[in-house]
Amino acid sequence: MSTKKQEIIRIAREVIHSKGYQATSVSDIMAATNIGKGQFYHYFQSKHDLGLAIVEDLVKDWEGQLIIGILKTSDAPVTKLNRMLQWAETSHAEMEIKYGCAMGNLAIEMSAQDEEFRVKINEFFNHWVNSVTDILTEMIEEHQLDESINPKKNAESIVAMIEGGILLMVNRQNIQVLQNIFEVIKQQYHLD
Amino acid sequence: MSTKKQEIIRIAREVIHSKGYQATSVSDIMAATNIGKGQFYHYFQSKHDLGLAIVEDLVKDWEGQLIIGILKTSDAPVTKLNRMLQWAETSHAEMEIKYGCAMGNLAIEMSAQDEEFRVKINEFFNHWVNSVTDILTEMIEEHQLDESINPKKNAESIVAMIEGGILLMVNRQNIQVLQNIFEVIKQQYHLD
DNA sequence: AATTTTGTACCTACCATTCGGTACAATTCC
DNA sequence: GGAATTGTACCGAATGGTAGGTACAAAATT
Numbered sequence: 001m002s003t004k005k006q007e008i009i010r011i012a013r014e015v016i017h018s019k020g021y022q023a024t025s026v027s028d029i030m031a032a033t034n035i036g037k038g039q040f041y042h043y044f045q046s047k048h049d050l051g052l053a054i055v056e057d058l059v060k061d062w063e064g065q066l067i068i069g070i071l072k073t074s075d076a077p078v079t080k081l082n083r084m085l086q087w088a089e090t091s092h093a094e095m096e097i098k099y100g101c102a103m104g105n106l107a108i109e110m111s112a113q114d115e116e117f118r119v120k121i122n123e124f125f126n127h128w129v130n131s132v133t134d135i136l137t138e139m140i141e142e143h144q145l146d147e148s149i150n151p152k153k154n155a156e157s158i159v160a161m162i163e164g165g166i167l168l169m170v171n172r173q174n175i176q177v178l179q180n181i182f183e184v185i186k187q188q189y190h191l192d
Numbered sequence: 193m194s195t196k197k198q199e200i201i202r203i204a205r206e207v208i209h210s211k212g213y214q215a216t217s218v219s220d221i222m223a224a225t226n227i228g229k230g231q232f233y234h235y236f237q238s239k240h241d242l243g244l245a246i247v248e249d250l251v252k253d254w255e256g257q258l259i260i261g262i263l264k265t266s267d268a269p270v271t272k273l274n275r276m277l278q279w280a281e282t283s284h285a286e287m288e289i290k291y292g293c294a295m296g297n298l299a300i301e302m303s304a305q306d307e308e309f310r311v312k313i314n315e316f317f318n319h320w321v322n323s324v325t326d327i328l329t330e331m332i333e334e335h336q337l338d339e340s341i342n343p344k345k346n347a348e349s350i351v352a353m354i355e356g357g358i359l360l361m362v363n364r365q366n367i368q369v370l371q372n373i374f375e376v377i378k379q380q381y382h383l384d
Numbered sequence: 385a386a387t388t389t390t391g392t393a394c395c396t397a398c399c400a401t402t403c404g405g406t407a408c409a410a411t412t413c414c
Numbered sequence: 415g416g417a418a419t420t421g422t423a424c425c426g427a428a429t430g431g432t433a434g435g436t437a438c439a440a441a442a443t444t
């Protein structure tokens with residue numbers, strides 16, 4: 001993939017993160033990337049095509065950073081969950097407080113509108129939930145968590161708390177809520 | 193407020209719930225309500241004006257149904273929380289599985305784009321969190337919950353779990369995730 | 385008759401996309 | 415080696431359609 005195409009994807013990703021996919025026009029992207037229409041349609045068949053490329057780019061990034069880089073390492077389970085929360089809180093801080101979770105926003109905006117978007121985003125969330133499930137299972141086996149908890153259902157709950165927390169944070173335009181929620185997660189799963 | 197205006201708001205609410213505010217055109221609303229431009233702009237100054245009216249309508253409804261009708265009653269705290277989950281799961285079931293939480297969607301789509309939307313939606317979420325906080329406080333006083341838990345932070349977590357759970361549900365197009373998460377809430381706060 | 389309500393025609397701006405064409409480096413042919 | 419050809423990257427004007435919004439006359443209501 002050409003450098004230019006990657007550059008367009010990267011910049012368009014930010015524009016769409018802040019405005020939403022449907023509300024972002026091809027002209028917005030042209031302005032942000034300083035390219036003309038010709039160049040845009042040289043690299044992408046359509047706005048939809050760019051949208052899917054952005055989701056793929058986002059998924060690839062996050063799979064690397066979160067799934068591979070944090071959750072699948074050989075660190076202690078408690079360490080991995082703590083690093084996950086740390087990542088969620090700080091990795092995209094400024095943008096995230098203002099505009100929320102790039103993945104979650106697209107999930108809400110596009111899941112019911114476009115099956116291709118939905119499936120790609122869903123793949124990421126499944127990997128996330130499964131990775132956390134493995135960690136919780138490990139913790140139960142090591143008697144760090146009560147065996148009465150269901151790893152899968154609790155993994156889903158943790159991911160939901162993070163995404164829901166970001167939603168509340170965006171609506172309040174204040175990071176405090178998210179920090180409060182992370183504190184509760186740490187208490188519930190004995191992470192300190 | 194005229195019957196017709198209320199009818200337009202009610203129908204437009206559904207259209208916007210399913211398509212999103214920005215992606216819904218005034219023409220979409222005219223088609224759904226079977227009115228002309230003249231009538232639309234007679235009742236509303238602008239699309240923005242309608243949007244705010246819809247949020248107000250939504251907030252009023254939910255304040256009545258959830259805050260007043262469930263959380264502020266004299267029922268036992270455990271009963272109230274259970275009824276809240278029941279309400280979240282079934283009250284708008286069909287629409288919600290497909291399109292998610294009308295309030296949460298608007299929170300994500302509009303909080304960073306329009307301060308008036310943000311403030312109105314934020315008011316509702318604050319009332320929700322505060323009501324749940326009161327219930328948790330009550331439960332702690334009645335020794336149904338450990339006093340080490342912080343009522344406010346846990347109330348925020350519960351609301352986040354519900355909203356995040358709905359996000360996952362929409363992205364998966366399957367209600368099972370949400371039910372799993374509600375099961376975890378019930379276990380964590382001893383609701384059965 | 386006066387006022388409120390409503391449909392239709394219309395305005396301008398912007399939308400995603402297409403198209404004709406240019407610049408220029410790489411490749412092919414003589 | 416030099417000329418002709420091809421392919422890639424790119425531009426900006428034009429296209430057909432839709433956006434939100436306005437003007438205003440017809441119709442309904444009071």
